[in-house]
Amino acid sequence: MSYPNQPYQPQPPNTSNTLSVVGIVLGCVAFFFCPPLFGIAGIVCGVIANSKGERLAKTAIGVSVAGLVLGMILGFFLFRSVYGA
Template sequence: MSYPNQPYPPQPQPPNNSNTLSIVGIVLGCVALIFCPPLFGIAGIICGAIAKSKGERLAMAGILVPAAGLVLGMVLGFVVFQGMYNV
């Protein structure tokens, strides 16, 4: 059954031209390499995932860089503290 005067169906959203969340994720990933990897690394991964859901162009880099910063920051922290305490 058809109803008169119905609006057109919603159009899909075009991809986002902004890369703001992706860049925030990349910066957080770089910060995670030096300062508090669990906090900044996970925050960067979340920003990258949100950027991917919004269709940002740099979203994969916004996920991979924080993941690498998280892992490398944890390894670097382990090596530094192991060297400090001669364990």
């Protein structure tokens, strides 16, 4: 059954920040453990959260990129100090 005379009701804004928080946590974990895996997963969560309009999405992307880059740099220096290349 169709109701053609119903007025348009916009969707309420998204108040959930679940994916953003997951992206932030993954970005922080990427600093210490397996940066390529957790950093990229955090970036993906942040981008999906941004498409859903979550408030903390840009923070999640930034933290994940920083965790990825800094984790790779830290891993490089630790590898060099352990194996003395």
